Amino acid sequence: MEKTLFSVRGMTCSSCVARVEKKISKVDGVEKVNVNLAANQAQVEYDSNLSTANDIIQAIENIGYSSSVIDETDEKDVSEEQEKETKKLKKDFIFGAILTSIVLIGSIPHMMEGWGTWIPGFMTNAYWLLLLTSFVQLGPGWRFYSNSYKVLKNGSADMNVLVAMGTTAAWLYSGAMTLFPTTLSNMGFPVQLYYDVTTVITTLIILGRYLESKAKGETSSAIKKLMNLQAKTAKVIRDNQEIEIPVEEVVIHDHIIVRPGERIPVDGEIVKGKSSVDESMLTGESIPIEKEVGDEVIGATINKTGSFTLKATKVGKDTALSQIIRMVNEAQGSKAPIQRIVDKISAYFVPAVVVLAILSFIIWWAIGPDPAFIVGLTSFIAVLIIACPCALGLATPTAIMVGTEKGAENGVLIKDAASIERANKVKTVVLDKTGTITEGKPKVTDIISSSSYTRIELLSLVASLERKSEHPLGEAIVQEAIEEKLPLREPDNFESITGHGLIGTVDNHTIVVGNLKLMHDQNITNQEMIQTAERLADEGKTPMYIAIDGSYAGIIAVADTLKSDTKTAIKTLKSMGVHVIMLTGDHYRTAKAIAKEAGIEHFIAEVLPEHKAEEIKKLQEKGEVVAMVGDGINDAPALAQADVGIAIGTGTDVAMETASITLMRGNMMSVVTSLKLAKSTMNMIWQNLGWAFGYNVVLIPVAAGVLYPFIGIFLNPALAGAAMAFSSVSVVLNTLRLKKFKAVAN
DSSP: OEEEEEEEETOOSHHHHHHHHHHHHTSTTEEEEEEETTTTEEEEEEOTTTOOHHHHHHHHHHTTOEEEEOOTTOHHHHHHHHHHHHHHHHHHHHHHHHHHHHHHHHHHHHHSTTOOTTSOHHHHOHHHHHHHHHHHHHTTTHHHHHHHHHHHTTTOOOHHHHHHHHHHHHHHHHHHHHHSHHHHHHTTOOOOOOHHHHHHHHHHHHHHHHHHHHHHHHHTHHHHHHHHTSOSEEEEEETTEEEEEEGGGOOTTOEEEEOTTOBOOSEEEEEEEOEEEEOHHHHOOOSOEEEOTTOEEOTTOEEOSOOEEEEEEEOGGGSHHHHHHHHHHHHHHSOOHHHHHHHHHHHTHHHHHHHHHHHHHHHHHHHSSSSHHHHHHHHHHHHHHHOOHHHHHHHHHHHHHHHHHHHHHTTEEEOOHHHHHHHTTOOEEEEEIIIIIBOSSOEEEEEEEOTTSOHHHHHHHHHHHHTTOOOHHHHHHHHHHHHTTOOOOOOSEEEEETTTEEEEEETTEEEEEEOHHHHHHTTOOOHHHHHHHHHHHHTTOEEEEEEETTEEEEEEEEEOOBOTTHHHHHHHHHHTTOEEEEEOSSOHHHHHHHHHHHTOSEEEOSOOGGGHHHHHHHHHHTTOOEEEEEOSSTTHHHHHHSSEEEEEOOSSOOOOTTOSEEESSOOTHHHHHHHHHHHHHHHHHHHHHHHHHHHHHHHHHHHTTTTHHHHOOOOOHHHHHHHHHHHHHHHHHHHHGGGGOOOOOO
């Protein structure tokens, strides 16, 4: 199944979205389509054996829109059309505003008798006003006619049709009254010129479109910043020579030289040299990471100190940065469940408004105050102009765009809009222990020696023996000895007893390291030793008994320590009203100790990886909305079962297919950030929808004249145009407040 992103140029409201989605879905092989009004994009999943990208483009163009395939990693490709449209709108607005200002001044005497005596006569001439208004309608306003024709010929209608109908009614009536005043007066039509209304409405709506387009550009600033992080060139060794080539030409296994201060071009492995690398753009860690031969480096991160040569392992769309950009783009192109309800309402919106406008005209012409025809026409124009499906169409996708990009800025990659909606409802968070609330790397916590040996002697002898072991606990002991710069010797004999421990000889000392059963098998017993080990076990540590030359010599305890922010994160989750549960395969005693240290009251221990999903299901059956946090590998079934799967990534592994959310930074506070971001985004969506629906519910009846029986006024169509123009702008500007969201500090 192919997944492709298409630009869709010419959409103006949610009616356009429904039309494009309907048309694309009829193309053979198309399985799924999501159209985003805020981004002017369509995300399509289709069977490439049954149709091609060109088939989809043709379908879009057949209903009056223009389209092309988007290269998601090409900043120019993504943003150029948006900038072009913004510049065109600005130019049209300036031209329209100049002519509208002249028309407004010239219309003053026509508005009220005795006004504007200071205005030159030629400016008030009706033929002059007709000419200028025609320039506005057929110049900047031509877009409304052009777009209306495209949708009407396909048997549909959108906001362009509403604007075109409203402004044309005012323009044609005024033109007819200018050209045939006597004839129309004799027919009973009152003398009234609407040139000011026509030009003001057209110009204000174009101003609104311009501000909206400019603000929409702001919603995608974060993704542009990510794109700008990409290196443009790479210094590649080919035929034993260093040459500089565009980064797009780098291939896997190329050897690339990276000097201090340069961005690393692609993902790779260091094969020569060493350095420190600033990976903050991915991990959020401000301290540079030391890298040497064999270590992985990530494209777009910054080499700080030394020079090194890397072997390219991932290039083009496979790099970590490209995956991030792709995930963010896919999330922005997805549709939240709530948006589908809005789209259904929007499908009936324009026809309903046209019917209401016609009814309003007929009713006021029949029973309205004199001049009844003008009152009816005013109401007709105001209803058409005030209605705004744009605000409805922008309310959700703009918030999703900003929310997903704020997530990417803060190391939280959100799979789709539905994940945000579900995460907002989470009341239970289940945390895997190893690698989630703990570091996932055992460390030596206690070295307790008998009176026969010093702490240093004990650690040095045991670490020398453990050098031959590949067990994680043994590696922790060796690492501790290296950090303390202790001498390590080569064991003379070495025997690994599976599940129990090690026996070997170091410096003519016979050393036994392992569990209690191994000690009993070697006839080594000591009550003090057992009591100390039980105390350490109660603290969540793994004690390893040590005997030297047949006698008890001490205990070294190893534990997987809590991450530095675990306690703070769990405390914060509780303050948010979230129920926190720890899920682990560890035995009950260890799990209890870790849970107590972390501040978790509820835990489930001794659960095999394949049974974790069953535990999630049990919670869901109780009515809980559950988020599962794990490493995305062993916990994949549980992540898939949960309402929201949150996978902790490593900076390079970002494509977690089973997860709803991937945390790039691997710390516990990122879990808090992801849930708070989901809540902030959904709050913004509800605010936007409240404004959009409230605007239409309140102002359409006002435009229809519902206030006239009470306070004796009708809504001026020019004011209706202003309100309509700024309704969608207000939604986008409100959404931009979400850009102030900040990750939760430790």
